[in-house]
Amino acid sequence: MRTLIRTALLACLLATPAIAHDGIHVEDPYLLAAPAAKSAAAFMRIVNHSDQPDRLVSARSDVAEVVQTHTHTTTAEGVMQMRHVEEGFPVKGHAEHVLDRGGDHLMLMGLTRGLTPGETVTIELTFERGEVIEVEMPVTDKTPEGTTGGHHAH
Numbered sequence: 001m002r003t004l005i006r007t008a009l010l011a012c013l014l015a016t017p018a019i020a021h022d023g024i025h026v027e028d029p030y031l032l033a034a035p036a037a038k039s040a041a042a043f044m045r046i047v048n049h050s051d052q053p054d055r056l057v058s059a060r061s062d063v064a065e066v067v068q069t070h071t072h073t074t075t076a077e078g079v080m081q082m083r084h085v086e087e088g089f090p091v092k093g094h095a096e097h098v099l100d101r102g103g104d105h106l107m108l109m110g111l112t113r114g115l116t117p118g119e120t121v122t123i124e125l126t127f128e129r130g131e132v133i134e135v136e137m138p139v140t141d142k143t144p145e146g147t148t149g150g151h152h153a154h
């Protein structure tokens, strides 16, 4: 038992400098939620400051039953559909993976309460190499200035 605790403590001490110096950073996060919607989409830039490739493998939030990694695909008939990306979102070393309108995003499904524009919601992101990051997501019901219009822009 004592060995177990010591091992956990050591892992903790070893993990901390990696997070502080060269881990994953999230920039420009926002959560798009229509009033009274049952789901909401989260967008951000995931920046990897490490030279090791990583991957966003899962996400969770207190305000949703599940949070899935999603993307949009266009069928042969030209219909745009969302699908669950089971393998998550890869982020190469010293690179970024952008979640943006009309492309990859996080889907908060089964919202446990209504979300109000202006409030902040916490989403926890888990990465393949072991980092867990809490992101404060401002809620909006519009696309922020400067981002592309997504799937209405083709």
Ligand SMILES: [Cu+2]
Residues within 6 Å of the ligand: 041, 070, 071, 082, 083, 105, 106, 107
């Ligand atoms: Cu979706």
